[in-house]
Amino acid sequence: MDLGIDGNAALVTASSAGLGKASALALAAEGVDVTICGRDGSRLSAAADDVDEAGSGDVHPVRADVTDPDDVTRLVDETVEAFGGLDHLVTSAGNPPSTTFLETTERQWYQAYDQLVMSTVWTIERACPHLRESSAGTIVCLTSRTVTEAVDGLLLSNTVRRGVSGLVQTLSREFAPEIRANSVLPGLIETDSVVDLLEAGVERGEYADYDEGLAALSADVPLGRIGDPAELGAVVAFLSSERASYVNGAEVPIDGGTIRG
Numbered sequence: 001m002d003l004g005i006d007g008n009a010a011l012v013t014a015s016s017a018g019l020g021k022a023s024a025l026a027l028a029a030e031g032v033d034v035t036i037c038g039r040d041g042s043r044l045s046a047a048a049d050d051v052d053e054a055g056s057g058d059v060h061p062v063r064a065d066v067t068d069p070d071d072v073t074r075l076v077d078e079t080v081e082a083f084g085g086l087d088h089l090v091t092s093a094g095n096p097p098s099t100t101f102l103e104t105t106e107r108q109w110y111q112a113y114d115q116l117v118m119s120t121v122w123t124i125e126r127a128c129p130h131l132r133e134s135s136a137g138t139i140v141c142l143t144s145r146t147v148t149e150a151v152d153g154l155l156l157s158n159t160v161r162r163g164v165s166g167l168v169q170t171l172s173r174e175f176a177p178e179i180r181a182n183s184v185l186p187g188l189i190e191t192d193s194v195v196d197l198l199e200a201g202v203e204r205g206e207y208a209d210y211d212e213g214l215a216a217l218s219a220d221v222p223l224g225r226i227g228d229p230a231e232l233g234a235v236v237a238f239l240s241s242e243r244a245s246y247v248n249g250a251e252v253p254i255d256g257g258t259i260r261g
């Protein structure tokens with residue numbers, strides 16, 4: 001299926017690895033020029049090589065921390081300067097720490113808010129005038145299945161991410177019809193952070209080996225396995241595309257059917 005976005009320009013935040021990178025790869029494979037970002041320079045340049053190889057468009061890597069509003073301003077400005085405009089914004093962020101309520105400090109609450117909510121607010125605010133100038137403006141925010149059901153041990157994600165859901169739902173009305181805004185809700189997807197989690201479980205003796213850990217995490221997934229990052233990237237590219245022109249305000253689970261609802 002031709003997604004009809006060849007030659008457009010996209011910014012994907014927190015995209016030197018994992019789900020952000022998978023989204024950048026999927027957009028690049030459709031011929032989109034893509035800005036990617038991350039804090040670690042060597043990881044960023046390796047990711048830029050991969051995104052460059054994925055398609056015919058240009059890739060523009062920018063070292064930036066999405067929890068720093070000045071970095072976010074520079075990220076959007078450099079994207080528009082490099083590509084002459086901006087058609088698609090995809091927001092992702094890092095992982096908040098896994099904590100329980102009684103051990104979580106006030107500082108961690110505010111950090112999680114900046115990491116998940118304010119990074120998204122700043123990016124959309126800076127990108128909005130450029131997306132409005134595009135005839136194809138879209139926003140896709142990566143959240144989590146934790147916006148629909150509380151996952152044990154993920155207090156900050158369970159609580160704070162719901163702010164991003166509310167933001168996207170609101171913007172899908174406020175920015176329409178010029179810009180469509182949707183979000184994707186990943187379940188477990190095999191990125192570096194999940195690999196680290198499993199390896200730590202093996203180290204602690206919770207699983208005999210990596211495959212046993214993978215099987216344990218897959219037990220509650222109706223499709224019987226955790227996801228591949230490319231399966232999320234494909235949905236992000238579709239939602240950003242002309243083929244999804246009547247999809248606005250949707251929250252799309254990408255979780256193999258884990259969410260009951």
Ligand SMILES: NC(=O)c1ccc[n+]([C@@H]2O[C@H](COP(=O)([O-])OP(=O)(O)OC[C@H]3O[C@@H](n4cnc5c(N)ncnc54)[C@H](OP(=O)(O)O)[C@@H]3O)[C@@H](O)[C@H]2O)c1
Binds near residue numbers: 017064095187189
């Ligand atoms: N994988 C899953 O199963 C899953 C499920 C539900 C939700 N999620 C959520 O989806 C998001 C992405 O997850 P992931 O698994 O892809 O994580 P990941 O594999 O750890 O990758 C995170 C990416 O974000 C970048 N990043 C982190 N903090 C950043 C910051 N402050 N500024 C700029 N870039 C930053 C990292 O690069 P640097 O560290 O170099 O900056 C890296 O490129 C997270 O919010 C995660 O909680 C993931």
